[in-house]
Amino acid sequence: MNTSPNNWYVASWSKDLAVGEPLAMQVLGRPLVLWRGPKGEVSALDDRCVHRLAPLSRGRCEGANLRCRYHGMVFAPGGEVVEIPGQDEIPARARARAYPVLERHSWIWIWMGDPARADPDRIPAMVGLDDENYYLGAGTLDFAADAQLVRDNLLDFSHISYLHADSFALGDAYAKVPPRIVELPDGLQYQRWLENQELMPGNSMLVDQWSNYSFRAPGIITMATGAYPLGTARALDLGAPDPSLPGMNITFTNQAITPMSDRSTRYFFSWGPRRDCGTPELAEQMMALAYRAFTEDKEMVEAQQRMIDLDPSFPMLGTHSDVGVFRFNARLREIEAAEAAREAAEGCARVHLPVHAGAAE
Amino acid sequence: MNTSPNNWYVASWSKDLAVGEPLAMQVLGRPLVLWRGPKGEVSALDDRCVHRLAPLSRGRCEGANLRCRYHGMVFAPGGEVVEIPGQDEIPARARARAYPVLERHSWIWIWMGDPARADPDRIPAMVGLDDENYYLGAGTLDFAADAQLVRDNLLDFSHISYLHADSFALGDAYAKVPPRIVELPDGLQYQRWLENQELMPGNSMLVDQWSNYSFRAPGIITMATGAYPLGTARALDLGAPDPSLPGMNITFTNQAITPMSDRSTRYFFSWGPRRDCGTPELAEQMMALAYRAFTEDKEMVEAQQRMIDLDPSFPMLGTHSDVGVFRFNARLREIEAAEAAREAAEGCARVHLPVHAGAAE
C-alpha cells in the first residue's frame, strides 16, 4: 500500500452502485461506505458509525442520508449526524469522515488524502463504457496480494510471453523487444512496435503491432493497441501512429489497481474494440480472454506473495526487464517527494509520507 | 472477557450433556471438559490430560471417571488421576484442575474462580424449561465477538427499533421511551411501560405494555413481559404490576452470555408464554422469531467487532441510549471492586482482577 493517499483511487464501477443500496469498500486499509442518493449523487464516509462503530454499509438509505441500522443514528452525505434516536441535541463531534468522490469514465473515484488537494483534473483521459466509439466490457478481480506486486506485474510485460503463453499466445516478442519509455507528469508511457507479427492467432497476415501503454499513479492504466501494414513502424521511425491512420484490431483498455489492505487489491478493467474494428460480441470474447489471463496473473502474484511472506528478507534480483518497474517506482517517489516539498513550502501538515522500498531495487 | 472468574457462568443446557458423553466447552479462554456420570452427576475439569495435554473431551467415560483416549490415564470427578497405564504409583501432582459445577434452571453452571467462593445462592431465580407455569423453548447461538459487545447489545434496547425493525417489528417506542433503572445487588433492573401500544402485530387493541428486565453479572438476563388494559401504567404510577394482576401475552425469557474466548461468546436463551397465555406451538413460534432476531444481532455485532479490530483506537461516541450500558458496566466495576476489597481484607490472594475499560466510556 505504498502510495500516497493524495490520489484518486477507483472505488467501484459506477454501474455497481445502485440508488439506495450502500456498498462496503476498503481503500488503503480504510473501511468505506459508498451510497447513491435519489438524484444519483454519490457519497462516501468512513464505514463506522461514530456511536458504536457498526458498519454503516449495513445501514438504510433515507433520502440523501444514511441511517445506521444498529441504533438508528442518521448521517448526511457530508458526514454530519442529523439524528440521534432518543435525544434532541447532537454534539458537534458527531460527524463521520467524508471523502471527496466523483464519477468519471464509468468509475467512482475517491480521494483518500487532504480534501483541499482533490483536483478532478488529475484524473486522466480514458474511454468510458458508454463511449460511442468503442464496445467495452467491464471486469473486476481481487488479488490476495499487496498492490505493489500487482503494479509490478503490469509494469513488466515480459511476463506475457511466459505466464500468458497459452492465453494471450503472443509469442516471445514482449520478452525480447524493449519498449520506448516516455515520462508523463504522473507516470510513464510505454510505446512499443512489434514488427513483422502475425495479425492474430489464426490469421497469419504479417503486420506491425503497435501498443501505447500509460501507467499513472497510483495505479491507473490506459492502453491503446492496433495493427498496421507491414513497414508502418519504420515509416514512422517507431513513433506513435496518428489516430486517423487506418488500422486493424484497434482496441482500448482502462485498468485501475486499488490497494484495499496490505494483502488485498482490487483490479478493475475494461477492454474492447473500436467500433470500426469489432462488435459487442468481440468485446465479450476479449473479456473472456482477459479474465482467463488475469486469473493467471492473480494465481501467480498470490503465490509470489505467499513466498515473500514466508521469508520477507529473501532478496530479489533485478533484470533488464525490470526497467519499467524501476522507472515507474522511481517516478512515483519523485512525484510524491515533489508533493511533500510543495506541502512543506505551504506549511501544511503532510497527511502521509510513505516510505518507498521497491522490492526489487 | 472483562468479567471476574468469581462468577457462575452457564456452560451448557442440561439437556445437551448426556450420561457418558464428554462435552468440550471453553469459558474465559479456558478449555473445559464436562461429563455426566451414571447417576447424572456433572463434573468439570481442565480439558487437558496432565500427561501430554490431549483433550479429555475426546476421552471415554468409565463409571463416574473419565479416561483419556490417548495413553489411557484415568481421572476421577475431583480431578485426581486414579490410573496410569504401565505404572503402579501415581504422583501427587497428577491432578487436573476441577471446577465447581451445579445444575439449576435447566442450565449447567460452572464457577471459574476461587472454589471457596462458589456460593450457589448467587444464581438468581429463573424459569426452567420444566416449569409447570410456562411453555419455554431453548436456543443457543455463538457470536464471533467479545462478550462485552454482546452484553452491550442487550443493555441498549434502542437497537430493537432499528436492527429488529422487521423481525420484532415493535416500532420506535424502545428507542424513544427510556426505562426506569433499579439497582440490584448483582446488576440492574430495567422497568419499562410502553403505554397505548397495539397488543401485537395483527391485533390493534390498545394496551399498556410492561417489561421487567434484569441484567446481572456476569451476563445473566431474565425478562418478564405482559400487556395490561390501557391505563394500567398510570394507575400503578409506572410501578411494577403484581403477578396476580390479569394480563395478556405474559412471557418469560432467560438468557446467559458466556465468554468463551476474546472473540467468541456463547449465547443461551429460552423464551415462551405463561401457560395461561399460550401454547407449546406459540413457544415454538416465539423461538423461531428469537432465532431470526438474534441472528440479526449476531451479524451486526460480528461486523462491529471486525470494524473495532481493524482499528482498536477508533473512538466511540456515547449517547443517551447508552445509559444502561454505562450504568451496568459501572455496576460491574463496583461489584468487582467490593469483591477485591473483601478478599484483600481476608488476606486472600485474588485469583484475577480484570481491568475494566468499557469501550464506549
Add this chain to the structure above:
Amino acid sequence: MNTSPNNWYVASWSKDLAVGEPLAMQVLGRPLVLWRGPKGEVSALDDRCVHRLAPLSRGRCEGANLRCRYHGMVFAPGGEVVEIPGQDEIPARARARAYPVLERHSWIWIWMGDPARADPDRIPAMVGLDDENYYLGAGTLDFAADAQLVRDNLLDFSHISYLHADSFALGDAYAKVPPRIVELPDGLQYQRWLENQELMPGNSMLVDQWSNYSFRAPGIITMATGAYPLGTARALDLGAPDPSLPGMNITFTNQAITPMSDRSTRYFFSWGPRRDCGTPELAEQMMALAYRAFTEDKEMVEAQQRMIDLDPSFPMLGTHSDVGVFRFNARLREIEAAEAAREAAEGCARVHLPVHAGAAE
C-alpha cells in the same frame, strides 16, 4: 522442527514425482521444488525464482532444466540460471540454492544441511515398494502439528491400547509390556515380545508376537513384526528371532516423518505382508487399517497441538511409558552434539544448531 538440517528427509514417494511435472514441497520451513528430468534424474531447488520470488513449482520443465513461468528465467539442476529473457549476460549471483537429493527404497530423500556432509550411507536399510519379498502399500497423511508431537506419538506405543482400541484392537498388552530398548548409532530399537497372544482378531490360536521397531533420526521408522509358536519368546530368552525362523503374519512397515513447518508434518508410510505370509489384497486391507488408525493419530495429535498452542506454558507430566520418548530425544541430542563437536573440531561453520527442548522432559 527441532531436528538438524544435517539429515536426510523424505520429500516424496518416488512414484509421486513424474517426469516433467514439478512438485512443491516444504521441509524445515523451506519451500522446495523437486522435478524429474528426461532421464528420470531428480533435482531440488529453493522454490523461489531468484528474480521475483515466484514459485518455480509453477514452472515448466524444459529438458533437464526448469523455467519459471512468470518472467521466464531458466534454472539448471544445479541451481544456476542459464537464461534470462531479454538480456544476454547472466550475473554470477543468479543462482538458486540446490539441495542434494537421491532416490532409495521408493522414496526421494533430500539433504537440508551442509551438502558436504550428505552421506548416502546414512540412509538405513529398508524395504522398497518393489521388493520382491514383500507386498507393500504406500500412504501419506499430513498432520497440522509439530513433527515433535508426531514423533512422540510413534515413540510411545502405550497409546495403541487406547487410541487404537477399536482399529488395531490389540488389547492392553502394548500399554503393559515394556519393550527392550537397544541403542543404534542414529536412534533406538524397540524389541518387544508379547507372549501368549491371540494370533489375530478372529483367530484365537495362541502365539508369541514379536516386533522389532527402529526409530532413527530425524524421524525414520522401520518395523518388522511376526507371530511365532507359543514358547518361542522364552526359548530365545526374549531375543530377536532369526529371519529364517518359520513364522506367521510376518510384515514390514517403513515410515518417515518430515517436518514441513512449525505446524505441519508429512507422514509417509508403507505396510504389508512378506509374500509367504500374504497377498496383494492383504496389503490393501492392511493399508485401509493403517489409514483408519493413523487418522485416529492425526486427529488426536492435532487436538493436542491446539491445546498446547492455547497455553504453551502448561506443564506436561512424564510417565513410565514415556521412556522411549525420553530416550530417543536424549539420543537425538547426543547425536547432534557429537556432530556439532566434530564440526567445531574441523573448523567448519555449523549450518544450524537447533536447541532441543523436549516437551515432556
